[in-house]
């Protein structure tokens with residue numbers, strides 16, 4: 096039998112309180128609708144007493160989404176609770192999330208209070224919230240640094256007062272997974288009425304342990320997880336929804352039922368990232384752009400043979416079209432062959448080896464190798480193979496105080512020919528050297544250099560048109576070195592003269 100874990104999304108409350116992440120009501124409704132599609136159980140929509148805008152957002156979200164419970168946050172303050180209740184009046188199912196700090200830091204330093212007074216205030220707040228809604232969640236702020244015996248007393252008292260969910264936040268992201276798990280287990284074993292409420296986790300990521308702590312908590316009895324899309328939230332953020340959901344989904348032996356439509360994960364991540372203007376780091380688990388990208392030869396070969404060798408999640412499961420094989424200087428032949436096949440080119444043996452060497456030379460010079468680059472490499476190799484004149488070596492000397500000179504070495508029918516010539520620039524000098532080698536009276540009619548995509552590290556594509564005895568011949572080549580590309584292109588055109 097699987098057990099239900101409730102997904103409580105607080106992107107619109109904890110993430111939205113991050114500087115720069117503030118959303119207007121229309122944007123919040125868009126996020127709330129996406130969260131509904133994703134299948135979350137509870138949407139924490141805001142802190143209504145904090146501003147008229149936040150109040151209005153909770154009202155409008157309550158009208159706009161119907162499936163999830165809509166939750167509003169408050170302090171253990173009557174006014175906050177009244178305003179939250181008012182904001183929730185259109186919700187099909189409304190929840191008030193009230194609470195107060197329980198650690199010594201919070202009791203003595205922030206609230207200037209005493210442990211007994213905090214319990215009294217907590218109980219009063221829960222009872223007051225129950226006057227407005229049936230579903231009242233209590234948070235013991237900074238529970239992560241609260242002594243267990245005292246925390247157990249607080250939790251027992253608020254359940255007695257009517258709390259339906261008890262939230263044990265690691266507000267400062269301080270706990271280690273075994274400590275946090277043990278805290279939940281302690282409450283499970285020492286709070287006599289704990290079975291009358293759902294235990295909730297709310298972890299922050301200050302030490303990068305929010306997801307691990309959340310999983311430890313559910314393994315010890317928590318049944319609600321408070322999470323945000325992309326892990327956004329105060330300071331280093333909250334537990335990322337996508338991480339917890341996929342960790343549970345990958346580990347079927349945990350036997351938990353989530354009811355999340357995982358295929359909506361990427362769409363949710365992209366929406367939140369763009370509306371909150373926080374780019375997702377490339378290596379972010381599940382939703383980073385590299386989460387399903389393979390760039391080193393051994394991994395690429397493995398994934399191409401069987402995806403599971405290097406992937407624990409099928410990309411479609413989270414809404415990513417497919418894994419990507421990125422061509423870099425660390426790629427091997429398997430990856431190159433895979434990409435060449437996609438553009439209809441299937442070299443084998445020596446042909447593949449030559450192309451692979453050319454590819455590596457380019458990849459060492461250029462970070463991103465695009466399909467267009469491959470088309471050029473493959474096309475060039477084809478025409479180079481068929482060419483009678485092959486460039487063996489090229490050296491140019493040029494500059495503002497030098498006469499441009501080129502030495503070109505060309506092979507033809509098994510013989511090697513070398514010539515040096517000058518010209519009005521390095522390309523003209525090299526073309527003159529080739530003209531002397533071939534003894535052809537050719538005239539350059541057109542000479543065109545173009546970058547293939549962008550950037551000074553790009554492949555330069557050269558097109559040369561020559562005339563010989565009244566006929567036109569075209570040559571084409573590409574290289575990151577445009578002088579070499581020009582010479583190859585010229586040889587390509589001359590080779591076509593019969």
Ligand SMILES: CC(=O)SCCNC(=O)CCNC(=O)[C@H](O)C(C)(C)COP(=O)(O)OP(=O)(O)OC[C@H]1O[C@@H](n2cnc3c(N)ncnc32)[C@H](O)[C@@H]1OP(=O)(O)O
Nearest residue numbers: 112142144145146169170171172194195196205206236266
């Ligand atoms: C861990 C969390 O994420 S908690 C949620 C954090 N989110 C927010 O704070 C955003 C919304 N907050 C706000 O808009 C404002 O802070 C308000 C409207 C709540 C309060 O504003 P102000 O009345 O100006 O108070 P201010 O923000 O300066 O200080 C907070 C007060 O609440 C008290 N307080 C803090 N938490 C609680 C609590 N859970 N229950 C009761 N009182 C609390 C503080 O001790 C302080 O009281 P004091 O002024 O008597 O010292």
Ligand SMILES: CC(C)C(=O)C(=O)O
Nearest residue numbers: 234236237264266297
């Ligand atoms: C308000 C509470 C739940 C909170 O955000 C925290 O403790 O981090």
Ligand SMILES: [Mg+2]
Nearest residue numbers: 109266297329
């Ligand atoms: Mg928080």
